[in-house]
Amino acid sequence: MIGYTLPAGVAVLAVVVLELAVWRTGLFRRPAYWLSMLIVIGFQIPVDGFLTKLGAPIVIYDGQQTSGIRFPLDIPVEDFLFGFALVTAVLLVWERQRARR
Amino acid sequence: MDRWQYLIVLAACLLITAPLELFGGGVYRQPWRTVRAVLPVALVFLAWDAVAIAAGVWTYNPRYISGVTVGFGIPLEELLFFIVIPLCGLLTYNAVTAMLNRRP
Secondary structure, X not given: OOOOHHHHHHHHHHHHHHHHHHHOOOHHHOHHHHHHHHHHHHHHHHHHHHHXXXXXXXXXXXXXXXXXXXOOOOOEOHHHHHHHHHHHHHHXXXXXXXXXX | OHHHHHHHHHHHHHHHHHXXXXXXXXXXXXHHHHHHHHHHHHXXXXXXXXXXXXXXXXXXXXXHOOOOEOOOOOEHHHHHHHHHHHHXXXXXXXXXXXXXXXXX
């Protein structure tokens, strides 16, 4: 779990701390953000599911480095932390530029 | 055809989200703001990717990728992933924001 579960958790924590303690863009108070993340996760399932399907995987994970929980489809749950951190970080920088103007 | 699978998935993501550009201020219509939001985050995640690949945390099935790498063992598809997925996220957020603001 050291190789993926841990850094994925740290990445989520990092973007949350970055927003709440440093940048304070107000992104987490915007309903548009949470609705967008729901839609993004909804689309992540078929796309990521295709990339990670155990029958013919495009991305192959070392089972020792993950929690071993793969849901839904064959998606390692860590991928959802990874995706959340990636998209949230980009939206934070995007919002930050608006705040600056 | 199999080796284009990952690239085709990424192209499909761009294609499906493209119409969202029509809402609000758009994403592609603010190219500089988009670059400044996507690039620094992509660099951080590419560094993570390079470490994970080097440590064998994840690997890519050579059957389904083009075989082109961009350094540090990172497949071209992964570089594009960190541009395409953020673009999809920005386009979604742009459209949702515009729709929620358009109250009757």
